[in-house]
Amino acid sequence: QVHLQQSGPGLVKPSETLSLSCIVSGDSINGYSWSWIRQPPGKGLEWIGYISYSGSTTYNPSLRSRVTISTDASQNQFSLRLNSVSAADTAVYYCARHSSAYDSWGQGTLVTVSS
Amino acid sequence: QAVVTQEPSLTVSPGGTVTLTCGSSTGAVTSGHYPYWFQRKPGQAPRTLIYDTNNKQPWTPARFSGSLLGGQAALTLSTAQPEDEAEYYCLLYFGGARVFGGGTQLTVL
Numbered sequence: 001q002v003h004l005q006q007s008g009p010g011l012v013k014p015s016e017t018l019s020l021s022c023i024v025s026g027d028s029i030n031g032y033s034w035s036w037i038r039q040p041p042g043k044g045l046e047w048i049g050y051i052s053y054s055g056s057t058t059y060n061p062s063l064r065s066r067v068t069i070s071t072d073a074s075q076n077q078f079s080l081r082l083n084s085v086s087a088a089d090t091a092v093y094y095c096a097r098h099s100s101a102y103d104s105w106g107q108g109t110l111v112t113v114s115s
Numbered sequence: 116q117a118v119v120t121q122e123p124s125l126t127v128s129p130g131g132t133v134t135l136t137c138g139s140s141t142g143a144v145t146s147g148h149y150p151y152w153f154q155r156k157p158g159q160a161p162r163t164l165i166y167d168t169n170n171k172q173p174w175t176p177a178r179f180s181g182s183l184l185g186g187q188a189a190l191t192l193s194t195a196q197p198e199d200e201a202e203y204y205c206l207l208y209f210g211g212a213r214v215f216g217g218g219t220q221l222t223v224l
Contacts, residue, residue, distance in 0.1 A: 037161075037215075044218040045153070045161065045204050058211045061116050094160055101166035102151070108160055 002027040004095050006106035012089075012113050018082040022095030022106050029076045033098035036069060036080045038091040046091070050098040051078060085113045117141045117209050121216035126224055127195045135219045136187040137205030143186035144207065150188035151206040152181055155218070161204065165190060195223050 008020035022034070035050040049059035051069045059067050063082070071078040082089060090113045095106040118140040127133035137150060144150060152165040163172050165181035168188065178193045188205055200223040205216040 045155070045206075045215040047206065047213040047215055049212075060212055096160075101170070101172060102153070102161075102163045103172060105160035105162070 002097060002104045004097070004104055004106040006093070006095055006109045008093075008109055008111070010110055010112060012085055012111060013115050014086055014113055015084055018080070018085050018089060018093075018111055018113075020080045020093055020095070020109055020111070021077050022079070023075070023077045025076070029071055029073055029078060032100065034069070034071065034078045035096045035098040035102070036093060037096060038093045040088070040091040048080065048082075048093075053099065087113050089113050116212070117207070117214050119205060119207050119214045119216040121203075121205060121219045123217065124220040124222065126222045127192065127199075129195055129197060129223055131195050132191065132193045133195060133221065134184070135190040135192075135203055135205075135221070136184065137189070137207065137216050138187045139207060141209070144183060144188045146183065148188070148207040148209070150181065150183075152179075152188075152190045153204045153206065155202040155204060164203075192221075197223050199223055 003025045005023045012018045031053050033052045036048040039045050051057045066083045068081040092108045092110050094108050096102045097104040120138045149167050153161040155161040164175045164179050169181040180191050182189045202218045204218045
């Protein structure tokens with residue numbers, strides 16, 4: 001049973017970079033694709049992007065210029081970086097296993113963008 | 116970017132049947148959009164009910180089914196139970212990127 005544990009700060013200042021990690025246990029990160037998804041307060045889910053098993057990335061066009069998803073096989077984890085954040089990026093962020101039809105999710109991290 | 120539309124809210128009686136739909140601003144939804152359906156309850160992460168139009172995860176109750184209906188993706192809930200009250204989101208594939216619908220709040224009442 002794969003388990004995803006998210007880590008990262010819950011508060012980020014405007015114009016700075018949001019960084020979250022998702023540690024995978026119970027299975028190797030290799031051979032799977034991994035996603036990040038968010039939900040702003042009072043709004044619906046928003047697909048941020050994913051990194052494939054081959055390392056290629058696909059991002060939401062509305063975030064593409066600011067987002068990077070990467071993997072670290074040595075740590076069996078993958079990460080999200082979102083640059084130049086604003087209040088509009090305040091949301092609960094989720095990591096999930098993209099392949100296997102999103103069968104596993106992290107616990108969610110509320111990230112608030114505020115000075 | 117495509118816009119994916121869902122009914123904002125629906126109500127179903129316990130034991131009743133309801134169909135949620137998922138449309139695309141680009142035209143008819145097809146199997147090539149690989150429709151997903153997620154259930155989201157307060158305080159919980161979403162969980163996949165249906166993927167690739169009509170495939171179920173091991174935990175998906177038999178009363179949920181997915182299909183294509185009239186140019187849209189559809190999630191049908193038969194014999195609704197009180198525990199089915201939740202938000203439901205569809206997700207469509209658009210040649211790489213994915214887009215969520217706005218979600219449907221389903222009330223079982």
